Amino acid sequence: xxxxxxxxxxxxxxxxxxxxxxxxxxxxxxxxxxxxxxxxxxxxxxxxxxxxxxxxxxxxxxxxxxxxxxxxxxxxxxxxxxxxxxxxxxxxxxxxxxxxxxxxxxxxxxxxxxxxxxxxxxxxxxxxxxxxxxxxxxx
Numbered sequence: 001x002x003x004x005x006x007x008x009x010x011x012x013x014x015x016x017x018x019x020x021x022x023x024x025x026x027x028x029x030x031x032x033x034x035x036x037x038x039x040x041x042x043x044x045x046x047x048x049x050x051x052x053x054x055x056x057x058x059x060x061x062x063x064x065x066x067x068x069x070x071x072x073x074x075x076x077x078x079x080x081x082x083x084x085x086x087x088x089x090x091x092x093x094x095x096x097x098x099x100x101x102x103x104x105x106x107x108x109x110x111x112x113x114x115x116x117x118x119x120x121x122x123x124x125x126x127x128x129x130x131x132x133x134x135x136x137x138x139x
Contacts, residue, residue: 008036009043017044073131080130084109092116099125 004025006017015037019025025046028034032042084107087094091110097103109130112120120127 005047006034006044007047008039008041009045010041011036011039013038014047077130077132080109083107086110092120095120095125095127096123099123 002019002022002025004017004019005014007014013036017025017034019028025034029044034044035042036044087108087110089111091108091112094103094108094110098105098108112127117127117129
């Protein structure tokens with residue numbers, strides 16, 4: 001597959017076109033099969049394109065992004081561990097008690113299976129998965 005940036009010669013609208021090959025683009029252009037999505041004109045030309053070169057997987061930019069994400073996750077983890085009560089495997093039970101007024105509502109976090117999470121969702125108890133594995137011991 002090849003992707004071209006295309007421009008309508010009539011209304012100057014820019015759009016992308018995906019073609020099997022450069023020959024296929026030329027064939028469709030010659031037969032006036034390619035239409036402008038704005039004015040339906042068949043007067044289309046290729047615009048300047050930057051080559052799509054793959055970058056190395058270990059590029060500095062990608063490493064920097066990963067480090068930033070990990071730093072942000074670690075910051076959120078510290079905030080949650082400081083301000084929320086860890087309830088371990090009793091998360092589902094504690095969340096239900098708070099929902100139904102059996103216990104004062106406080107911010108909690110803990111462990112829940114997928115089935116338990118679905119059960120909480122069915123009872124309209126909002127939960128958010130945390131992006132790390134707990135290092136805390138269960139109750």
